Amino acid sequence: MATIRDVAKLADVSVSTVSLALSNPARVSQKTLEKIRHAVAAVGFVADPLAQSLARGRSRMVGFVVGNVGNPFFGDIRRELENYALDHGHFVLVTDSSGKTEREKAMVEHLIGLKMAGLALAPSGHDQDYVDFIGGLNIPIVCFDQKVAGIERDFVGSDNHLAGAMLTEHLLQLGHRRIAFIAGPSHMHTATERYRGFMDTMANAGIEVNPNFVVDGQFTRTAGYEAAMRLLIQPERPTAILGANNAVALSALQAMQELGFRCPEDISLAMIDNVQWSSVITPRITMVVQDTLALGGIIARRLMHRITNPQGAVEPPQDFVLTPKFVPGNSCRRI
Amino acid sequence: MATIRDVAKLADVSVSTVSLALSNPARVSQKTLEKIRHAVAAVGFVADPLAQSLARGRSRMVGFVVGNVGNPFFGDIRRELENYALDHGHFVLVTDSSGKTEREKAMVEHLIGLKMAGLALAPSGHDQDYVDFIGGLNIPIVCFDQKVAGIERDFVGSDNHLAGAMLTEHLLQLGHRRIAFIAGPSHMHTATERYRGFMDTMANAGIEVNPNFVVDGQFTRTAGYEAAMRLLIQPERPTAILGANNAVALSALQAMQELGFRCPEDISLAMIDNVQWSSVITPRITMVVQDTLALGGIIARRLMHRITNPQGAVEPPQDFVLTPKFVPGNSCRRI
DNA sequence: TGATTAAATCGAACCGGTTCGATAGAGCTC
DNA sequence: GAGCTCTATCGAACCGGTTCGATTTAATCA
Structure with missing residues (x-):
């Protein structure tokens, strides 16, 4: 590997001039700039990023x-x-x-x-x-x-509050009242906001949320699956499930399929955030997506x-x- | 940020000894090692990875x-x-x-x-x-x-040849003869091997492959969709489609759904490589997966x-x- | 006790750049 | 031609470590 000193030697200038020419060509005379450019090309000089970072900070x-x-x-x-x-x-x-x-x-x-x-x-x-x-x-x-x-x-x-609210409102418009919510971790801002969006919208509509209809899916596949199962085995089942993210919602879909519930005939489902192959998942999930x-x-x-x-x-x-x-x-x- | 010289000064040894102690403690006396360890802790020394990389190469x-x-x-x-x-x-x-x-x-x-x-x-x-x-x-x-x-x-x-062969054999066992193949880019080894696995298995079974049944899906979603459409609009349709990777196979599923074909009732589908949410895709695709x-x-x-x-x-x-x-x-x- | 050897430590060069104050020379003014 | 300003270039210090030959110290042996 050629170093800056090789370039300096070949161009017959000092090392500092080469460095200067490379970082700020305007401050070097036309003549020496030419010489340096030739030398750089001749030896195939490429500055070592590591050395640069070290020196520059x-x-x-x-x-x-x-x-x-x-x-x-x-x-x-x-x-x-x-x-x-x-x-x-x-x-x-x-x-x-x-x-x-x-x-x-x-x-x-x-x-x-x-x-x-x-x-x-x-x-x-x-x-x-x-x-x-x-x-x-x-x-x-x-x-x-x-x-x-x-x-x-x-x-x-x-706007995660809005995201939760939009889907809740959509379900309300369709006539749903027994809406369940699979939440994310309470220490995550996105999770709490989505949850608040859901609760606020329900409250505005004057509907009391059954505490059993709010379960924790941790935004993960496994916890989401478990949470969905807990929802589905209740005697009084929800008519719609809102998943706070894609993982918990799709886990819920899987749980529904495994238990023999049809979506949307038996239970409706909506989710926040897309997944890669959502277009081939049956049914196509109604969702709110972020503009990535x-x-x-x-x-x-x-x-x-x-x-x-x-x-x-x-x-x-x-x-x-x-x-x-x-x-x-x-x-x-x-x- | 504390440097190695700060440590050396505090421990009252040379810089090189500190360096040595840190990289090869056994070659330093117990006493100085202690001194150096204390000094390191006192000034909160952490070696700069950049400088290390530069010096070490x-x-x-x-x-x-x-x-x-x-x-x-x-x-x-x-x-x-x-x-x-x-x-x-x-x-x-x-x-x-x-x-x-x-x-x-x-x-x-x-x-x-x-x-x-x-x-x-x-x-x-x-x-x-x-x-x-x-x-x-x-x-x-x-x-x-x-x-x-x-x-x-x-x-x-x-073993990509085997992957292609396994699914082909499976389809043959189920009675399929008109099997279509959505291939990947011919310059990719995985693509050609999977294709060869398909062709060899068909040849071994004494079945001639209809040239119209081999289309190029480029391993991508868009090309796969187009290729699948070309397959599905033919008057003599395949009874099964084998996708050389997940993207082309799922694009084919989408194309089938859009045209009103049911899978597997109308056309069977198999693919190589899994996708994240395959368990909630209906139908569950028969596939060969790599042990990632x-x-x-x-x-x-x-x-x-x-x-x-x-x-x-x-x-x-x-x-x-x-x-x-x-x-x-x-x-x-x-x- | 003096010679020999091994272990511990050190100093200086080095990795490959950047930066800044110093210096030399060119161009301009009076 | 002395005094001054600008521009181009340079040398040396520096970034923060590593490495290796040299030197000092301690231990071993005749």
């Missing part, structure tokens, strides 16, 4: 930290960020914490050790320790998906803005909340 | 390069690799080329610039240029998924072996080919 990379890269929601956002960052000369490094807060912390620390220019982070934690940890990081960060109370950072997400492309675009622009604009780093944090979209399916019937 | 990170991290197949493998690598003190950095060979090359070069200890790579290219590129890299690499002719590296994958956990485990162990064992680097490349598994569904009927 920061790299031209941004980190993308989520709990599950396999989730298409995060996948879309990643793609948007990547395209935008690449256009602005930055590489995206992806890390997956598998939802484990401790692992996420370690990964974030590692990325910061790598002198990342910035981080796009879907927070996995929520306690004070975690908030302090994120707050103490001295690096541009854009948080997304989960809004964590206490974290003073840019945030990009969807828009979210990804905002995250990307905001982060790169903070990174590239000198004064961008000190701008006060801002929240960007997008409106989700209703996507009708045929999993909800009128009763 | 390599980092303690491995790169994971695929065309689509969102694909659960790659997701499972990533998880296995990550767990194993973490246990051996290495971080995994994920990059997604979106299937673009040029982007993949740039990413691989960037990772090598980062002095990665090794790479787990699902090759996206196939031409001589690409083979030369991969061959020219002086770093432990384990390739997986696609076997590329000419690349002399460890390879971990499944086993694949991931082998990739992880092989890569870490090459990285950590001094002589591991020079061992000749080896192929690991696993047997896929038949998973019956109810998308194929006897005729």
